[in-house]
Amino acid sequence: LGWRTDLRETYVQGKALGTGSFGKVHLGIHAATGEEVAIKTLPKERPRLSRAKLTLLDRLSDSPRVVQLLDCFEDEDNVYIVTEACRGGDLQKFSETYGPLTERCLALVALEVLQVVQSCHRLGILHGDVKPGEPPCTFKTFRAVDFGCSQLHYRHTRLSKRSGTPVYMAPEIFKRDYSFEVDIWSTGVLLYQLFCRQFPFWQGDSYNKALSLDEVAKAITEAEIRMDFGPWLTMSQEGLSFVRGCLHRDPAQRLTLDEAL
Template sequence: SGSTTPVHQTPGVAWPSPYPAGGTSPLPAGVSPSPARSTPRRFFKRPFPPPSPAKHIKATLAKRLGGGKPKEGPIPEEGAVAAGAGAGAVADGAEAERPLDKTFGFGKNFGAKYELGKEVGRGHFGHTCSAVVKKGEYKGQTVAVKIISKAKMTTAISIEDVRREVKILKALSGHNNLVKFYDACEDALNVYIVMELCEGGELLDRILARGGRYTEEDAKAIVVQILSVVAFCHLQGVVHRDLKPENFLFTTRDENAPMKLIDFGLSDFIRPDERLNDIVGSAYYVAPEVLHRSYSMEADIWSIGVITYILLCGSRPFWARTESGIFRSVLRADPNLDDSPWPSVSAEAKDFVKRFLNKDYRKRMTAVQALTHPWLRDDQRQIPLDILVYRLIKQYLRATPLKRLALKALSKALKDDELLYLRLQFDLLEPRDGVVSLDNFRTV
């Protein structure tokens, strides 16, 4: 899957608190992708099929595939969506008048390096197969190969999506909870993205196997891994935009196997002060500000909140029989934290979920802040640098003397949790005599 090229906006936003409180998956051989309506309903209070895109997301997909403009249903922001679709139609018409460049500069020797195995997944743009490396550093290793047909790249947008996905995979190497990227190749017919093969199945499968609910301790182990990898992505300037249980795979069938985040087909690079306005993602996990067409990294935090809610109670926080109904629920409804099993869930866990599913994105925690929340706090865990610190320092340096004095006064009213988070961030920068050098900041 892919995303539209976003139009970046930088509207004025309120000065944030230092601690605001209050496309096919590389599936393992033998594991089939979850069909849209295969989830047993008896496991959940509400049926829990993997989410289908909303109607305007389908419209975007149709443009990428070069199809006709589909009918659009009554959804939130309908006027804005219709306007966007019209603009897209004009752009597509312009694209049709000139030939598309479908060369990517990737290696041309895929057949010499890899022996393709059987198909393990299929999506809108292509399919995923297992393969064995025939030569080189990884000789003999089994990998996943995402095969994207060039024939289906009928617009400049779809071509740029593939370029960006590979660029992001290359930029994000090095985290234990990220699927490893090995190679990208192409020939006249296809693009081949070679990645780590995860043989433990989707997080969604494990949720279902547990009858739809995790214990708090087991949920914590999952959420910590999600937060860690998302914090890493955000620090590298990448917003995923499609976080959901289907996009987390376990490396093996072992109960304690680590998870890997996959599928960066909807992801994009973003600067800390930018806002995106294209509506992408999966309906049940999309944040309110995405529907309002002005969002940033906080949209990923909302999606993590939805996943956490599902882990703890086995049902979705926002549900309706239609996609437009799901959007109305996301925009207007509050998650139910009263019915069973929520009375038996700890106050810390409920507070955690509330902070993530706050409709005001400015009041959500960042991924790093969440790792210091009382529900997850672990003094032995290494806390990564938060992209928020970079943003706040940048804003402080640009602030007027009066604003700096006001911030200094406000800092004296910080709570213990807020001070702990800031102290951990400060220590990461290895200060000398209470001062952090620019070199230290760059190194971290």
């Protein structure tokens, strides 16, 4: 690919930080400066994926809501994408540690996540995988880091590739006919989950049962989305209306990004 090959001379690779779409991420330390970075490893048999990810990061390089690309390396088996490190954790870990969010905290999360989405949409990028494990946060601001399911997209065209984490996919993705509205749907699923600790389409822990992709798709497209139990009984009418607006199955009736912000 013509990229640098001196990764191990430039960075000391540390502990694993996690696994993103199609690749593992490790902490790295710059050998000369001591700067902490994140090093994502992608298998070389998927060069188109590597180049696509770099194209997206490069397009978003001036956005304060997106992790910054620092360098690229390769060896015989892998490519290595070096970005700034985000050490604040993510919403999934925050929720597991502190429990369900209050309505006020949920509103702040919604604003931050939607501003990340806005940064992508303004540059013609559909994020495609909004979920509690992405973006990571410092609990003051969120940053998008994983673009494995993102796509370059022109507003007056339609997308058909089935991509993303199934339980956060909008109904129209399963129909292979969608646009930017799917990121609003995924944000709605994320907010629902953070507020009551379950998904909108299954009651209690029923999602923990092994489900096929067809069963997930059927639930997302047909199951009742209930907000008449537990913490939802304490939420304001404005909050209920907002979450419902994000989770409207008809993308034409769903809240737009501008309306949500």
